[in-house]
Amino acid sequence: MSFAGEQVPGVEQPAPEAQGFRLNHSMLRVKDPAVSLAFYTRVFGMRLLRKLDFEEMSFSLYFLGRLDDDEVIPEEIGERTAWTFSQRGLLELTHNWGTETQEGFSYHNGNAEPQGFGHICFTVPDLDAAIAWFDANEVEYVKRPEQGKMKDVAFIKDPDGYWIEIVEPARMKNVGR
Template sequence: MSFNGEQYPGVVAPSAESQGFRLNHTMLRIKDPEKALAFYTRVFGMQVVRRLDFEEMQFSLYFLAKLEAGDEVPEDDGQRTVWTFSQKGLLELTHNWGTESQDDFAYHDGNAEPQGFGHICFSVPDLDAAVAWFDANDVEYVKRPDQGKMKDVAFVKDVDGYWIEIVEAARLAALGD
């Protein structure tokens, strides 16, 4: 691998001590696991690879992956936990027990003021087909690919209001020029 990353002020070469580090997952807090799991499994085709419950602290973690042909997920719970924490690009949905029954409960999505967290992103093989799929499944849009200044990029919302960017990599070659 000869690519050493784009260079900007503040960028330093990776240290030997960070060898083997990888981004494993992003965590989103969810109000109702049944609704959130239905959304991510139905609309995005993700699978729950591990659920961990923490009864004393009253919360559950659901780790979702977009599994591909050839992925070998262990059947044994302990081995699957180790496998889960060694993957790239998982989505962790954290449910604090009881929030699903609180009518006025909602998490901050990061895009309302004050802004903070912005979004997660899915790359799709065909943006037009993905848009048709989202339309057929009544997915709420923040922005369609033909709207705004940034064309060929869509933003949808999940059931908790978190933004999800949708891109087709092949359409983005000139992005930022």
């Protein structure tokens, strides 16, 4: 029998009407897209899959993904847009035009009071190598893997101060036991 999900109070059986629903992306607002795009493409190896501009509302959306090297992305713009919205685990960076020139402007990162949004998470094949890479790129830490009660988990910050959890799946086997 295949795993059907953990059962705790509040979990309900999926409705047939929700068949095929999947999480496509999470969105973060960014002050300066050039800075944030450089961070996510350089540090995490993500690719910009699609940029959408909404001139009448003065904002742009940047959809980033970390794809396998052999994945084929449609070249034709409409097909690529539809393909982008069919993927899993994308990051959408939203830029409200003009924020990049506003002195002292910043978004709430969700971890300051009052808390709300917490973080996004990236898995890495080798946590030690990832930490060395982050150090070489002068990435700011919230928590290094050796700090705190939860070992083998790091938290770094992106250019807008959003927290990013970093885990190596093989090291997570005993978490929560």
